Amino acid sequence: MPTVELDEETVERLEQLRVEDESYDEIVTELINIYEAEELTMFHAGDEY
Numbered sequence: 942m943p944t945v946e947l948d949e950e951t952v953e954r955l956e957q958l959r960v961e962d963e964s965y966d967e968i969v970t971e972l973i974n975i976y977e978a979e980e981l982t983m984f985h986a987g988d989e990y
Contacts, residue, residue, distance in 0.1 A: 947955070958968050 955965055955968055958972075
C-alpha cells in the first residue's frame with residue numbers, strides 16, 4: 942500500500958470529520974466513495990438532453 946504524507950492542515954480537517962473511533966482509512970475511503978458518486982452523477986447528468 943502506498944504511503945501518503947499529509948500536511949498539518951489536512952490532518953486537522955480529517956480530525957474534524959472523524960466520528961467516534963473512525964480511522965483515517967475509513968474517512969478517506971468514505972470521501973473517495975462520495976467523490977466517485979458525485980462524479981458519476983455529473984457524468985450521467987450530461988447525457989440527458
